[in-house]
Amino acid sequence: MSNIIPVNNNKGPVFEYEKKLASGHLMPDRAQAVLAQKLQILLQKIETLENNSKSFTWKKRLGFKENRQIEIKGLYIYGDVGRGKSMLMDLFYSSIQIKKKRRVHFHAFLQDIHLRFNLFRKNNPEGGDPVPAVVKSIVEESKLLCFDELQVVNIVDAMILGRLFEGLLSHNVIIIATSNRPPDDLYKDGLQRERFLPFIKLLKNNLNIEYLGASKDYRLEKILGMRVYHYPLGKKATVSLDDYFLALTEGYSPSVDLIEVKGRVVIIPIAAAGVARISFAKLCGEPLGPADYLDIAGRYHTLILDDIPRMDESLKNEARRFITLIDALYENKVNLICSADVPPQELYLLGEGAFEFQRLVSRLMEMQSEEYVALPHGLI
Structure with missing residues (x-):
């Protein structure tokens, strides 16, 4: 029996998007409508996986093995300012019915990461690698991370993102991000950018890249x-x-x-x-x-x-x-x-x-x- 459920547009980002159209808050936009549908499909995959995980809890006691049939990739949405990237991601985020989720501006997320690093060093004066501990703490809090305005502007952030995201993705954390830039333009012309390139490759391999095409801002x-x-x-x-x-x-x-x-x-x-x-x-x-x-x-x-x-x-x-x-x-x-x-x-x-x-x-x-x-x- 398939774990995939039919696309249901009676709730979720498509439903909320169409409500905004009907109320006059938005004008019809084909590119936005297409992206809303892709977010709808992603939402239902995540909710299906979440429901399957809940039902597996009691099956595990009877000796069943988990069979994860749904492969879920995150989403990297880029496009010009004012195209509605954040709006569509927020419709998705507010609609999805899972408990462990977090929506955060990427700059604020990076600040939080540095605070966690500092706390680790304070609690471990003998030294050690803070990345695994920080990844573990984030994984315990969130199965879904939605980042608004992903951009990288300094070498300190550039150097930690690869290992951080690799850790999150290895624990099946689903990542959705909006950005004004395509992945290949992140941290463009930055210091030691060659060390940042594995992070770009990681994004492209693990997230579906979607361009919200030029239209009205x-x-x-x-x-x-x-x-x-x-x-x-x-x-x-x-x-x-x-x-x-x-x-x-x-x-x-x-x-x-x-x-x-x-x-x-x-x-x-x-x-x-x-x-x-x-x-x-x-x-x-x-x-x-x-x-x-x-x-x-x-x-x-x-x-x-x-x-x-x-x-x-x-x-x-x-x-x-x-x-x-x-x-x-x-x-x-x-x-x-x-x-x-x-x-x-x-x-x-x-x-x-x-x-x-x-x-x-x-x-x-x-x-x-x-x-x-x-x-x-x-x-x-």
């Missing part, structure tokens, strides 16, 4: 042609930012994100679907540095920043942090939507730091352009 459509810099401060500007957040997050429930960088925790009070919202006072009034802002820039494709004041020498520390923040956002091509007291040219009064602000004004102006908004998120 629905996220981009919501921003292009609209004001992203709102002044003066007041109810009208706040309502505009509220509307942007709702449009960009497509009804996802916001949550609080806790970002740990070098022992510090940065609190993002409102975040959903790759969009973060926070006030200037919280982001630039706190003693944060370049590492914090780069971490934020690597995690979100859009930052909504409320209540930027006009600054003078009494706010010179806040002004310096604001410059550092904008540099991090600009280098990572993060979209900035903000409310401010005055236009960019008037943000900083004469005094110490005014010259540095001229470059910032230039970047703020460029970040309002359609050309900038259309750039893919991530280090270029």
Whole structure:
């Protein structure tokens, strides 16, 4: 008797996708529909395997041997920004009925891995290899891992991913990932990239590679042609930012994100679907540095920043942090939507730091352009 069950579109990503079409939240898109169907098939394979594993528990006591007939490969979905990769993966994740699953931004996952490595070293001062122990801890927590925005930007991460993923896959952990880049372009031109190539081969051998082809960038459509810099401060500007957040997050429930960088925790009070919202006072009034802002820039494709004041020498520390923040956002091509007291040219009064602000004004102006908004998120 086959373990494969017929494709059932009465639940799962296809069902949820069609609900979004019917409600007008999405426009028909053939490439998205095809990918939704592939995710549907994958979901049913995983749920079938899960149900078979549960039924085998009592059979094992009677001496039966497990016969795993379903081969399950994960999925690596790549394509341009705004094509709906994360949305489709999230429809899959929210629909699948298994307990041990985890959906996480890839940058946050890497941070978690480094924390686990540090904990292992602390608990094992005599030394040892942390990878097997970390793999074991992840396997105990998750049978399914869904990674959003897989990208590799530094040599430390590049060197550990091969062994880490090899361990996870050897324990039959199913991996689904979204990325703006095809596997062969990951960590492109990075230091010692030849040592990273086995990881790319591992992905291509163990995950089905799916390209979500070029079409409309629905996220981009919501921003292009609209004001992203709102002044003066007041109810009208706040309502505009509220509307942007709702449009960009497509009804996802916001949550609080806790970002740990070098022992510090940065609190993002409102975040959903790759969009973060926070006030200037919280982001630039706190003693944060370049590492914090780069971490934020690597995690979100859009930052909504409320209540930027006009600054003078009494706010010179806040002004310096604001410059550092904008540099991090600009280098990572993060979209900035903000409310401010005055236009960019008037943000900083004469005094110490005014010259540095001229470059910032230039970047703020460029970040309002359609050309900038259309750039893919991530280090270029």
